[in-house]
Amino acid sequence: MDAILQIRDVHKYYSTGAEPVHALRGVSLDVPQGQFAAIMGSSGSGKSTLLHLSGGLDPVDEGHIVIEGRDITSMSDHNRTVFRRRRLGVVFQAYNLLPTLTARENVGLPLLVDRAPMAEIQSKTDRLLDLFELTHRADHRPDAMSGGEQQRVAIARALMNDPAVILADEPTGNLDSANAEKIWELLRTLVREQGTTVLMVTHEAAGASYADVVHVLRDGQLIGSIDSGGQVDTQHVAGEYLRINTSQATAGDQVGVGEAGD
Ligand SMILES: Nc1ncnc2c1ncn2[C@@H]1O[C@H](COP(=O)(O)OP(=O)(O)OP(=O)(O)O)[C@@H](O)[C@H]1O
């Protein structure tokens, strides 16, 4: 069966600064349904760019991204927006909560926009607020919540539509280690029990170790991947990450070394 998320030879250029940036240089990646995949890479390696493109939030310059058999790179803006709202759950590095809405309203938003029945919205929202220990902050606006609380609201919102694919950019960047572990555990449970597919960007080996496979991005290219072997083993991931990065550094600018597959 084809992978639920197929990234095919994707390139992205930014030309806003003085020097154009070739942020993604031919990235290809398959994420099979029911896999928890992580992406690691140093700052500026293109992780957020790859995630934004996968969520159809920014156009690719070359290549294709196919999700559930549908090429989102050739959809109209409207169709892509609807597809994202119904089938994807996106957690941004900056939470992107709506500042004038409360936690409850932010979480419920995807179904409100889709005009789901009010009773369904309410019961799902309550369940998610409870799951993320946010019930006591349900009526707070983002500016009256801590960074960690806002981050949990953003994750809860991404789960509201029971997404087929969750795209998460540093979803635990503002959480302490105990709360971060809860989120990683939760993502793993969604994958195991509901067959959800997750692509998560993280700079932490501890987080990446919850994934089934870790893809390593460097200077806009995938340079290798780490198989978890079914274990949550931070040291294994940290060691392999270092090995992949240093072997690539000594290999110079060779293209296509150990390009990660599925
Ligand atoms: N809107 C933009 N305009 C110009 N350059 C950009 C833009 N967005 C990103 N870049 C550049 O593209 C490259 C990849 O950026 P990206 O945000 O994907 O990195 P990242 O791996 O997510 O980094 P971090 O770990 O710091 O979040 C960087 O060199 C960045 O400066």
Ligand SMILES: [Mg+2]
């Ligand atoms: Mg980033």
